[in-house]
Amino acid sequence: MSVLDFFIRKRSAPVARERLQLLLAHEHVLNGRSDLAALLQEEILAVISKHIKIDRDKVNVKLDRGAQVSTLEIDIEMPENVVAPD
Amino acid sequence: MSKVLVVTSGKGGVGKTTSSASLGAALAKAGQNVVVVDFDVGLRNLDLVMGAERRVVFDLVNVVQGDAKLAQALIRDKRIETLSILPASQTRDKDALTEEGVERIIGELREKFDWIICDSPAGIEKGAMMAMRFADVAVVVTNPEISSVRDSDRIIGMLDSKTRHAETGGKLEKHLLLTRYDPARAARGEMLKVEDVLEILAIPLLGIVPESTEVLTASNLGCPVTLNNPESAPARAYVEAARRLLGEKVEVTTPVERRGLMSRLFGKKALA
Ligand SMILES: Nc1ncnc2c1ncn2[C@@H]1O[C@H](COP(=O)(O)OP(=O)(O)OP(=O)(O)O)[C@@H](O)[C@H]1O
Ligand SMILES: [Mg+2]
Numbered sequence: 455m456s457v458l459d460f461f462i463r464k465r466s467a468p469v470a471r472e473r474l475q476l477l478l479a480h481e482h483v484l485n486g487r488s489d490l491a492a493l494l495q496e497e498i499l500a501v502i503s504k505h506i507k508i509d510r511d512k513v514n515v516k517l518d519r520g521a522q523v524s525t526l527e528i529d530i531e532m533p534e535n536v537v538a539p540d
Numbered sequence: 541m542s543k544v545l546v547v548t549s550g551k552g553g554v555g556k557t558t559s560s561a562s563l564g565a566a567l568a569k570a571g572q573n574v575v576v577v578d579f580d581v582g583l584r585n586l587d588l589v590m591g592a593e594r595r596v597v598f599d600l601v602n603v604v605q606g607d608a609k610l611a612q613a614l615i616r617d618k619r620i621e622t623l624s625i626l627p628a629s630q631t632r633d634k635d636a637l638t639e640e641g642v643e644r645i646i647g648e649l650r651e652k653f654d655w656i657i658c659d660s661p662a663g664i665e666k667g668a669m670m671a672m673r674f675a676d677v678a679v680v681v682t683n684p685e686i687s688s689v690r691d692s693d694r695i696i697g698m699l700d701s702k703t704r705h706a707e708t709g710g711k712l713e714k715h716l717l718l719t720r721y722d723p724a725r726a727a728r729g730e731m732l733k734v735e736d737v738l739e740i741l742a743i744p745l746l747g748i749v750p751e752s753t754e755v756l757t758a759s760n761l762g763c764p765v766t767l768n769n770p771e772s773a774p775a776r777a778y779v780e781a782a783r784r785l786l787g788e789k790v791e792v793t794t795p796v797e798r799r800g801l802m803s804r805l806f807g808k809k810a811l812a
Contacts (some may be wrong), residue, residue: 456569465729471736478693478740487697 476500491517498528506536542650543783547717548699550691554664554683557717558755558765560659561589562775563679565764566782568623572654573810575614578628579671580661581636587627590617591762601629604641610648619767624653626797634667646674664698674704675712677785679746684719684732692716692741715746716780722751723797734794747781749774750795 479496481487564576578586598608660671758765796811
């Protein structure tokens with residue numbers, strides 16, 4: 455086990471948290487407790503979080519279903535000084 | 541006014557029976573008239589945890605099916621006068637409970653008690669459904685661990701859709717009771733944080749009960765931890781949770797690791 459492994463191992467709880475949030479968003483849609491927008495929000499957040507550290511409330515997803523047209527509005531507020539990971 | 545409180549979780553072994561007994565004893569000690577009902581038909585354990593196993597004559601199924609009167613099945617606690625238990629059957633299965641029967645018994649219990657605490661079986665099937673069906677208050681017992689949180693989320697969904705209150709637009713109070721919380725593991729980032737669980741489940745926190753050998757000792761002796769060792773950390777957490785149920789404003793404290801000088805100097809050896 456390398457030194458790096460040791461430090462990564464120490465912090466397994468944040469991984470559990472991310473996995474749970476995504477999973478439950480899926481399950482809520484399946485159980486009819488939540489809508490597609492919430493699921494999309496979780497998935498988009500998960501993708502962005504892989505590359506950029508972003509707060510949950512900075513990603514907003516709105517889904518409007520109309521008779522003729524439906525719109526999907528995705529609003530992501532980028533944090534300042536984003537540095538891409540190496 | 542009487543309150544029907546279900547102690548539920550989805551996942552097994554998280555501390556429902558321990559919590560039912562401990563909260564029940566704490567509420568009774570505070571002067572409330574309390575009955576703890578074991579809904580775990582086929583796998584009854586509440587009688588053991590409360591030290592009443594040798595006094596069981598009739599059980600919940602007998603009363604539901606009309607083979608015994610409620611008064612014949614109720615067992616009064618020997619330590620606290622205002623505490624009773626209604627045991628589950630050990631020989632039947634959960635299908636022996638009918639909704640009409642359970643409703644009738646809950647109605648009868650409401651006339652006699654301030655608190656009717658329903659210790660739910662694990663799972664999401666009929667037994668768990670019957671235990672939550674007529675609840676006014678739900679205590680969702682969760683361990684800070686990924687599968688327990690997922691199952692609690694599922695149970696919260698059922699509380700919001702399958703209970704009598706949910707169906708009739710009534711109000712069902714929901715509370716989160718975090719149990720088997722290990723401060724040392726939390727400090728090392730190995731366990732979900734209290735804030736994480738609260739954010740994910742989004743129901744108010746009733747209390748945090750630390751992992752403690754006192755709980756095992758208490759169940760070995762057949763005495764709820766709130767009676768067996770009221771000064772212990774888990775007992776204090778349960779007593780405070782009971783006060784919150786009674787409407788008192790008591791701030792929730794997160795357990796911290798308390799290591800004595802000896803264990804700090806000598807590590808684990810000093811604990812042996
Ligand atoms: N705070 C705690 N610290 C240490 N051990 C605990 C704690 N709470 C519960 N336990 C232990 O965990 C085990 C399971 O507890 P309990 O029977 O209360 O769970 P349960 O949710 O009722 O289980 P089931 O789903 O099988 O009915 C028991 O051995 C109990 O002593
Ligand atoms: Mg149990």
